[in-house]
Amino acid sequence: xxxxxxxxxxxxxxxxxxxxxxxxxxxxxxxxxxxxxxxxxxxxxxxxxxxxxxxxxxxxxxxxxxxxxxxxxxxxxxxxxxxxxxxxxxxxxxxxxxxxxxxxxxxxxxxxxxxxxxxxxxxxxxxxxxxxxxxxxxxxxxxxxxxxxxxxxxxxxxxxxxxxxxxxxxxxxxxxxxxxxxxxxxxxxxxxxxxxxxxxxxxxxxxxxxxxxxxxxxxxxxxxxxxxxxxxxxxxxxxxxxxxxxxxxxxxxxxxxxxxxxxxxxxxxxxxxxxxxxxxxxxxxxxxxxxxxxxxxxxxxxxxxxxxxxxxxxxxxxxxxxxxxxxxxxxxxxxxxxxxxxxxxxxxxxxxxxxxxxxxxxxxxxxxxxxxxx
Amino acid sequence: xxxxxxxxxxxxxxxxxxxxxxxxxxxxxxxxxxxxxxxxxxxxxxxxxxxxxxxxxxxxxxxxxxxxxxxxxxxxxxxxxxxxxxxxxxxxxxxxxxxxxxxxxxxxxxxxxxxxxxxxxxxxxxxxxxxxxxxxxxxxxxxxxxxxxxxxxxxxxxxxxxxxxxxxxxxxxxxxxxxxxxxxxxxxxxxxxxxxxxxxxxxxxxxxxxxxxxxxxxxxxxxxxxxxxxxxxxxxxxxxxxxxxxxxxxxxxxxxxxxxxxxxxxxxxxxxxxxxxxxxxxxxxxxxxxxxxxxxxxxxxxxxxxxxxxxxxxxxxxxxxxxxxxxxxxxxxxxxxxxxxxxxxxxxxxxxxxxxxxxxxxxxxxxxxxx
Ligand SMILES: Cc1ncc(C[n+]2csc(CCOP(=O)(O)OP(=O)(O)O)c2C)c(N)n1
Ligand SMILES: [Mg+2]
Numbered sequence: 001x002x003x004x005x006x007x008x009x010x011x012x013x014x015x016x017x018x019x020x021x022x023x024x025x026x027x028x029x030x031x032x033x034x035x036x037x038x039x040x041x042x043x044x045x046x047x048x049x050x051x052x053x054x055x056x057x058x059x060x061x062x063x064x065x066x067x068x069x070x071x072x073x074x075x076x077x078x079x080x081x082x083x084x085x086x087x088x089x090x091x092x093x094x095x096x097x098x099x100x101x102x103x104x105x106x107x108x109x110x111x112x113x114x115x116x117x118x119x120x121x122x123x124x125x126x127x128x129x130x131x132x133x134x135x136x137x138x139x140x141x142x143x144x145x146x147x148x149x150x151x152x153x154x155x156x157x158x159x160x161x162x163x164x165x166x167x168x169x170x171x172x173x174x175x176x177x178x179x180x181x182x183x184x185x186x187x188x189x190x191x192x193x194x195x196x197x198x199x200x201x202x203x204x205x206x207x208x209x210x211x212x213x214x215x216x217x218x219x220x221x222x223x224x225x226x227x228x229x230x231x232x233x234x235x236x237x238x239x240x241x242x243x244x245x246x247x248x249x250x251x252x253x254x255x256x257x258x259x260x261x262x263x264x265x266x267x268x269x270x271x272x273x274x275x276x277x278x279x280x281x282x283x284x285x286x287x288x289x290x291x292x293x294x295x296x297x298x299x300x301x302x303x304x305x306x307x308x309x310x311x312x313x314x315x316x317x318x319x320x321x322x323x324x325x326x327x328x329x330x331x332x333x334x335x336x337x338x339x340x341x342x343x344x345x346x347x348x349x350x351x352x353x354x355x356x357x358x359x360x361x362x363x364x365x366x367x368x369x370x371x372x373x374x
Numbered sequence: 375x376x377x378x379x380x381x382x383x384x385x386x387x388x389x390x391x392x393x394x395x396x397x398x399x400x401x402x403x404x405x406x407x408x409x410x411x412x413x414x415x416x417x418x419x420x421x422x423x424x425x426x427x428x429x430x431x432x433x434x435x436x437x438x439x440x441x442x443x444x445x446x447x448x449x450x451x452x453x454x455x456x457x458x459x460x461x462x463x464x465x466x467x468x469x470x471x472x473x474x475x476x477x478x479x480x481x482x483x484x485x486x487x488x489x490x491x492x493x494x495x496x497x498x499x500x501x502x503x504x505x506x507x508x509x510x511x512x513x514x515x516x517x518x519x520x521x522x523x524x525x526x527x528x529x530x531x532x533x534x535x536x537x538x539x540x541x542x543x544x545x546x547x548x549x550x551x552x553x554x555x556x557x558x559x560x561x562x563x564x565x566x567x568x569x570x571x572x573x574x575x576x577x578x579x580x581x582x583x584x585x586x587x588x589x590x591x592x593x594x595x596x597x598x599x600x601x602x603x604x605x606x607x608x609x610x611x612x613x614x615x616x617x618x619x620x621x622x623x624x625x626x627x628x629x630x631x632x633x634x635x636x637x638x639x640x641x642x643x644x645x646x647x648x649x650x651x652x653x654x655x656x657x658x659x660x661x662x663x664x665x666x667x668x669x670x671x672x673x674x675x676x677x678x679x680x681x682x683x684x685x686x687x688x689x690x691x692x693x694x695x696x697x698x699x700x701x702x703x704x705x706x707x708x709x710x711x712x713x714x715x716x717x718x719x720x721x722x723x724x725x726x727x728x729x730x731x732x733x734x735x736x737x738x739x740x741x742x743x744x745x
Contacts (some may be wrong), residue, residue, distance in 0.1 A: 129514040140482070141514055145506045151472055152507070155479015155487075162435070162461055163484065181499070185472035192467050347517040348552050350575040353612065353659035 012037065013211040014231050019267050021246050022236040026294050028302025028327045030241075036283045038233075040245035045309050051088055052304055053318045055297050058084035058108040060322035061117070065124070066106065069275045073333040075126040078105045082238070082270030083200035086202045088112050089243035093198075099138045099274050101153040101171040105202075106142065109172065116200045117325060118332030127337045146177040150186030150199060157195035157260075168254045171248070176207020178224070179215050187262065190220035191228040196254035199246065199262045200329050202237060204269035222264035230260050237267030238296040241303075268294070313363055341367060376692035393598040409594040419561040420450050420526075423568035424488060426599060428458050431486065434572060436463040438490030438526075446490055448528055448587055470500040474525060480509050480521040481577075488572060494529040495538035508577045509552030515668075524571045524578045528629045532585035532679050532727055534720040540584075541717055542681035544629075547579040548657050548690075554611060555657040557581040559632035561591040563610065563655060565598060565703075570608040580610075583630035614661035616668065620650030623674035623737055626665060628692055631678040631728060638678075638733040649737065659686055662694060669695050670702040671688055674740045676710060678728050683711030692713070705741035 017036040025031045030042060043051075062084070065077040080087050083105075091112035094100060102110050107124070113116050115132045122131025122192045123142055130141040135190055140156075142150035153171035160167035178201055178243040190197045201221050205212050218224055225232025231253070243265060268291040272279040279288075304310035345352050345360040351359065414422075422523045428434045436454055442465040445452030454463035466473050470491060477487035491497035497504075504525065531540030547555045554576050558567045564582070571578035617632055618639050627635040632653045639649035650700070652668050654661070669675045675695055681689040692707045699707075710728040718726045 128516065129510070133518045134515060135518065136484070141511075141519075145502060148475060148503060149505060151475025151503065152479035152482060154472075155476040155481070156481070156483040158476060158486045159480040159483035167485075181469075182471055182475060182502075185467075185469040185475065188467050188469070189472045195676070310575055343516070347513045347515075349659075350512070350517070350520060354662060355660065 009229065009231060010020065011226065014229070015228040016220060016225070016232040016234040016264070018086055020234040020236045020264075021239055021242045022239050023241040023245060024239050024299055024303045026299060028299050031153055038249060040242065040249065043241055043244045044107065045307070047092075047244065048241060048300065049309055049314070051092060051244065052297075052300050052310065054092070054112050054302060055084050055322060057242060057325050058087050058112065059297055060326045061108050061111060061200040064326040065121070066271070066275065068329065068333050073130075074121065074124050076274050076276060077107075077124055078274045079271045080105050080108050080269075082291065082295065083202055083204055083267045083302075084108060085240040085243055086200070086237050086265045086267055089240060089247050089292030090200055091127070092244060093247040094168070096172060097138065097165070097167050098251070099140065099153065099156050099167060099169040101140045101149045101156075101169065102141050102142050103146075103149065103174065103177075104144050106172050110139055110142065111325070113139050115139055117329050121333060123330065125337065127339050128343075133354065134194065135320040147173055147180035147186065151182055151189065152188050153197050154158045154190045154193070155192070156196060157254075158193050159196045161193070161195050163207075166255065168198065168251050170198045170200055170251070172200050172202065172285040173328050174207060175201060175203040175212050175221060176210065176215055177201075178221050179207075182315065187224070187228045187230065187260070190260035191230045194259045196257075197260040198250040198254055199260065200247065201262070201264045202267055203264050204237075204267050206269055206273070206279075206283070208273045208277065209285075210278075219315060220264060222262055225262040228262075230262060232256075232262045234266065238294050238299060239295060240300050267296075332345065383461070390409075405498060406449075409597050411592040411594050412563045412688075413590045414565075414593040415587065415593065416561045416564045416582075416589050416591075417448060417450055419450055419564040419593075420568055420582065421454070422595070422599075423565045423572070424451065424454060425457065426602075427486075427569055427572040428454065430603075431573075433484060434488060435461070435480065435485055436488045437466050437477075438492070439466065439492050441465060441466055443491050446742055447492055447506050448584070450526070450528075450582070450587075451490065469498060471503050474500040474503040474508060474530055477523045477525075478503065479510065479521045482511075482519055483736045485534075485571060486522045486524075488526060490578065491525060491527045492661070493535075493539050494527055494541040494543045497525070497527050502548070504553070505550050509550045511552075511595070512550060513577065520575050521577045522573075523576075524568070524574075524580050526568075526580045526582060528584045529581045529585050530585065531717055531723055534585075534629060534723070535584070536720065537717070540723070542679070542712065544657060545681060545686050546582055548580075548687055552577070553658060554578040555581065556611065556655065557583070557629035557657055558610075559583065559586065559617075559627075559629055559653050561589065562593060562598065563653075566602055567610045567655065569602055570610045572687045574608060574611060585630050586633065589633070610655060612625050612656050612659035612661055613624040614652055614654045614656065616650065616664075617653040618651040620648040620672065620683050622648045622650075622672060623676065623740055624652055624669050624672045625676050625678060625733065625737075626648045626652045626654060626669075626695075627678040628657060628687075630680055634728060635678050635733065638730045641730050642734060642737065647737070654691070660691075660694070662698060664691055665691070666695060666698045669699045669707075673702055673704040674737075675699075675707045676733065676740070677701075677707065678710045678733060679713050682728060684713045684714045686711060694736065704744065705739075708736045708740065710736050
């Protein structure tokens with residue numbers, strides 16, 4: 001009823017631009033003179049410089065985490081190598097009170113938001129299902145059941161709207177997740193209730209082995225937006241400048257009461273789905289190497305160097321920052337983590353049920369017997 | 375767990391009424407001295423519980439399919455939209471996963487959603503949200519994110535409903551650690567337990583036996599409300615109650631099977647056999663203490679439930695009682711449940727549902743000859 005009080009958008013406002021929005025092209029040149037449906041100015045120099053530093057850190061986190069898996073310090077790591085611009089932009093477009101709803105692949109975005117790196121890795125090192133307090137940085141737990149978190153994002157935004165909070169929620173998912181029912185339900189609910197959510201799809205062309213062509217034959221994933229009555233936009237997912245502009249615009253729309261929108265970033269998963277996957281079984285080396293020149297770090301670095309915005313000293317400082325995060329990860333994950341078996345029973349209910357107390361006692365006795373004999 | 379609290383039922387006014395205490399608010403509604411009695415249906419008790427909870431706490435919001443202007447297909451949310459406004463009681467698009475998933479997010483952001491699934495079998499689209507998030511969020515975050523939300527599900531049969539409208543789906547939920555699962559059988563409990571569910575910090579699956587929606591009890595509503603409000607903690611969660619005293623055997627039932635069990639006890643009494651009836655009410659947490667103490671006194675037990683018996687709540691209760699009360703048992707603990715078939719069409723459901731005769735036949739087989 002009253003949800004429909006906002007004026008309907010025109011088709012033009014809802015359909016994405018013909019081409020993904022791009023502000024810096026693959027040669028590192030600012031792409032001027034293009035027309036998109038909105039005016040997307042190049043972000044400020046300092047913002048780009050800050051973003052570049054985050055990209056370098058993000059790449060370093062991906063490399064370090066992959067190494068830690070090889071060394072047996074982590075169970076698994078779904079790398080966002082190649083998608084770092086999306087990761088960094090998702091964190092940078094938010095204000096402090098805003099919320100981020102990440103997936104298993106969005107570790108870099110979670111860390112870019114300020115969450116403690118070692119706590120983030122509790123999931124992937126296998127010491128608990130999630131290691132950080134979602135309320136500390138307004139970052140939800142990394143979601144594994146595909147697209148389910150999008151509905152939680154809608155709920156947080158709906159509550160924020162009812163409470164009059166000035167909160168925007170950015171919800172992440174992949175191209176494959178866009179086929180799930182919860183993706184549809186979340187976008188529809190968000191549009192009907194007109195809540196401040198930005199759905200940000202990282203289209204990296206694959207869902208494990210399945211290419212996008214087998215997920216959807218829509219003109220683009222961003223075209224789905226019009227079906228829900230919200231604006232959709234497509235953006236070059238390896239262009240941090242364009243991502244910041246497009247996501248910034250969407251966040252601004254949400255914050256000013258303009259409702260939800262859908263942003264699709266065109267990017268590429270440069271590595272296997274996780275360390276346990278073998279991407280060579282379903283895609284060619286040529287296909288992968290064609291994406292190498294489109295690397296998000298390379299592109300922004302070339303631009304910044306060309307514009308005299310990045311000095312050698314800056315690069316040294318940025319590399320050192322990235323290395324210090326990698327060291328935090330190495331030190332944290334190389335230290336053996338202590339797990340408390342009684343934690344198994346502590347949090348299932350606000351107070352353990354009589355049955356759980358019995359089971360906790362059973363395990364406690366087992367462990368003390370083991371302790372006595374060893 | 376504390377002592378068993380008996381409570382009055384309209385069906386059996388002879389049941390002894392304990393004094394009204396903070397421990398047992400239900401007691402405050404009993405007895406002619408308590409105040410003005412009025413007839414309250416199970417359905418209206420639920421409506422009242424939601425209205426009182428919404429009045430007491432701005433964070434409580436009610437939503438689902440047709441729950442707004444219409445008041446729900448069973449009219450359980452009747453009047454809430456009008457009284458509390460569109461922001462507190464509203465219709466959603468038709469999508470159960472969406473309803474439950476959105477409730478998760480609202481609960482994360484300080485609200486206490488009470489959502490309605492239109493029918494038992496139409497809650498299945500929400501199953502992933504229920505199992506993977508509603509039940510697991512608190513554990514996943516070591517208690518940092520708790521989800522104070524209630525999923526109300528009109529459930530079970532006996533109403534002549536066509537396919538997909540009569541499932542007893544409790545086993546799916548009780549088998550999911552992290553959920554509290556409640557199934558009231560009286561109007562008084564419908565009120566008290568729904569209020570307890572709404573104020574619980576944990577997510578609750580609240581199973582409402584459809585066939586009892588229009589069952590009536592005489593209740594002093596003001597006293598009921600006052601008694602509830604004088605308690606700071608849940609009095610019904612994790613607590614079974616004795617619905618009827620008896621000495622020869624114990625019938626253990628919950629939700630829609632409680633009136634059936636009471637009727638069986640009534641019939642048995644006419645034949646000179648005294649059957650006790652336990653209303654489990656709280657499937658999770660389960661009140662082993664009350665149930666087992668009762669069975670130890672009678673030495674015989676029959677568990678009654680509508681759901682198919684295989685791997686069911688009834689099966690679990692039998693196992694628990696057998697493990698804990700073995701030396702007090704005079705006969706194996708038996709079950710009277712639905713058959714292991716999809717819920718039957720209306721013209722066949724009377725053959726499926728546990729009825730008085732089937733219960734009494736099983737009671738007769740409890741090795742009385744060994745006495
Ligand atoms: C509901 C559900 N089904 C299946 C899976 C197993 N699974 C994990 S990731 C994945 C692929 C997801 O692809 P996409 O959404 O494109 O994200 P990406 O991994 O490419 O970032 C699948 C099938 C899952 N996690 N959840
Ligand atoms: Mg993908």
